[in-house]
Amino acid sequence: MKLALAQINPVVGDIIGNTEKILQFIERARSAGASLVIFPELSVMGYPPRDLLLKPRFIEANVQAVARIARACTGIAALVGFAEVNTDLVGRRLRNAAAYCAEGEIRQVRYKSLLPTYDVFDEQRYFEPGPEVSIVEHQGQPLGVTICEDLWNDEQMIGRRLYQREPMALLAEAGAKLMINLSASPFERGKQPFRGRLFGNQARRHGLPLVFVNQVGGNDELIFDGASMVLDASGEVIAQAKPFTEDLLVVDLDGRPAGRIEPYPQDIAAIHDALVLGTRDYVRKCGFKKVVLGLSGGIDSAVTAALAAAALGPENVVGVAMPSRYSSDHSRTDAELLAQNLGITFKTIAIGAIHHVFEEELRPHFEGRPPDLAEENIQARIRGNLLMALSNKFGWLLLTTGNKSELGVGYCTLYGDMAGGLAVLSDVPKTLVYQMARHINERAGRAVIPEGSITKPPSAELRPDQTDQDSLPPYDVLDAILEQYVNEEKSLDEIIAAGFDADVVQKVIRLVDTSEYKRKQAAQGLKVTSRAFGIGRRMPIAARFRY
Numbered sequence: 001m002k003l004a005l006a007q008i009n010p011v012v013g014d015i016i017g018n019t020e021k022i023l024q025f026i027e028r029a030r031s032a033g034a035s036l037v038i039f040p041e042l043s044v045m046g047y048p049p050r051d052l053l054l055k056p057r058f059i060e061a062n063v064q065a066v067a068r069i070a071r072a073c074t075g076i077a078a079l080v081g082f083a084e085v086n087t088d089l090v091g092r093r094l095r096n097a098a099a100y101c102a103e104g105e106i107r108q109v110r111y112k113s114l115l116p117t118y119d120v121f122d123e124q125r126y127f128e129p130g131p132e133v134s135i136v137e138h139q140g141q142p143l144g145v146t147i148c149e150d151l152w153n154d155e156q157m158i159g160r161r162l163y164q165r166e167p168m169a170l171l172a173e174a175g176a177k178l179m180i181n182l183s184a185s186p187f188e189r190g191k192q193p194f195r196g197r198l199f200g201n202q203a204r205r206h207g208l209p210l211v212f213v214n215q216v217g218g219n220d221e222l223i224f225d226g227a228s229m230v231l232d233a234s235g236e237v238i239a240q241a242k243p244f245t246e247d248l249l250v251v252d253l254d255g256r257p258a259g260r261i262e263p264y265p266q267d268i269a270a271i272h273d274a275l276v277l278g279t280r281d282y283v284r285k286c287g288f289k290k291v292v293l294g295l296s297g298g299i300d301s302a303v304t305a306a307l308a309a310a311a312l313g314p315e316n317v318v319g320v321a322m323p324s325r326y327s328s329d330h331s332r333t334d335a336e337l338l339a340q341n342l343g344i345t346f347k348t349i350a351i352g353a354i355h356h357v358f359e360e361e362l363r364p365h366f367e368g369r370p371p372d373l374a375e376e377n378i379q380a381r382i383r384g385n386l387l388m389a390l391s392n393k394f395g396w397l398l399l400t401t402g403n404k405s406e407l408g409v410g411y412c413t414l415y416g417d418m419a420g421g422l423a424v425l426s427d428v429p430k431t432l433v434y435q436m437a438r439h440i441n442e443r444a445g446r447a448v449i450p451e452g453s454i455t456k457p458p459s460a461e462l463r464p465d466q467t468d469q470d471s472l473p474p475y476d477v478l479d480a481i482l483e484q485y486v487n488e489e490k491s492l493d494e495i496i497a498a499g500f501d502a503d504v505v506q507k508v509i510r511l512v513d514t515s516e517y518k519r520k521q522a523a524q525g526l527k528v529t530s531r532a533f534g535i536g537r538r539m540p541i542a543a544r545f546r547y
Helices: 015-031 050-054 056-071 167-173 191-206 267-285 299-312 329-342 352-362 373-394 404-409 430-444 451-455 475-487 492-497 502-514 516-520
Strands: 002-007 036-038 077-085 094-102 105-111 136-138 141-147 178-183 210-214 216-219 222-225 229-231 237-240 247-252 291-294 317-321 345-348 397-400
Touching: 002 015, 002 210, 015 036, 015 056, 015 077, 015 247, 050 056, 056 077, 056 094, 056 105, 077 105, 077 178, 094 136, 094 141, 105 136, 105 141, 141 167, 167 178, 167 191, 178 191, 191 210, 191 229, 216 267, 222 267, 237 247, 267 299, 267 430, 291 299, 291 373, 299 317, 299 329, 299 430, 299 451, 317 329, 317 373, 329 345, 329 451, 352 373, 373 397, 404 430, 404 475, 404 502, 430 451, 430 475, 475 492, 475 502, 492 502, 502 516
Parallel strands: 002 036, 036 077, 141 178, 178 210, 291 317, 291 397, 317 345
Antiparallel strands: 002 247, 077 094, 094 105, 136 141, 210 229, 216 222, 229 237
């Protein structure tokens, strides 16, 4: 059997555009001699469609698109993900479905059995689980068709069975000779090696080859890395598509070797590629061409600018230095040197005079009170206003440059450095930002990011001789505590028992908990770790739980 894995990058909601792309990939697969081409989960509408699923006309259009796709399936069959109306009198209105299209029509439809409701997933809000599992016959071969989560119910790998049913086992018992999984599995750090182990374990357990077809591309905060793969019955990967880009992987299951195996980047390189893809797709899918960001001479804005230039081309990135009376000379020169190294547009707008006017106007209202955070934050808000003015005037998307460590403890200014439409580094801890800077320079073979931006003590430069560590623990300590408290949900006592100073842990936890209101107003971020500040972490604001 010759299969084609169609790893596409859909635009959520663009049913017409996605359908055209699917038809193009069907033609490519047919020309390559494949008898079956497989697309990702909900490929007609793009994943995740979220509350678009509540719009009846959207569902109708998606059903009509599948009928159109089926008519194109002559001389080849296709498995296509879509949403089907649930005709049962009980249950949610829709099912997450896969249509088997052949000979010009929809021959069979199979449904997703396991609906995730953890982290970024909320599928029980929209879908009814499939009532049963059954075989799809393709050219006399019995196929077990599953959708994404159906493949992940493996207590040996996850430590706990999340669902009562095991679709993979039921399909194996029903006589499937090949397992196929239509998926939209988001990227996160370290997930790809885990996928390989989990899928290999499933293939070995059931003694069946496994085909995993993953979506690729950025949709809002989620980034899908592709890397679709085929495993043999022993769990060995015998073919793998390219990561972070569209691909058509053709595999002949009757021959060895089965297909090409594209390399997957390791750790920091994978995060870099994910952020580049997420930035590019967010900007372009939202209809923008250029971005603008503030350049402080520090490492966060430098890394953000480098990622944006890689994503969009340097000609589509505008960096703006906005020095105040507290800005150091090296901050100004490092910002300009970065722009030269990247080849991006560089502008300077000094804020000293504007800041002075603010201070003079507020002086009678602040009388009797010493200068404090209020005066410092005025500078950040002036910069935010200037950047938003450029964004409005020229139609550029404003990128914010704050990292996960700062966002975690509220070390950021509402309506100031938090202003913007996309927070590229919002799920990247500060220590990882440093690693990313080194990686960018190594990748380029030169110091794209100036050494001064990497080695100088981090500072917001909102008062004389200020550094981040005036009020925060060293970033290696802070990030380790945040990893345990935010990502791993460990308690104060558990973190202290791991060897951290009790007062420091208490302070960090207090800052995290009391900064929730800021994060609710933050720009859209890109998720690259197991737990980001976004839709996967839903904490209340007006709450009083304290350790």
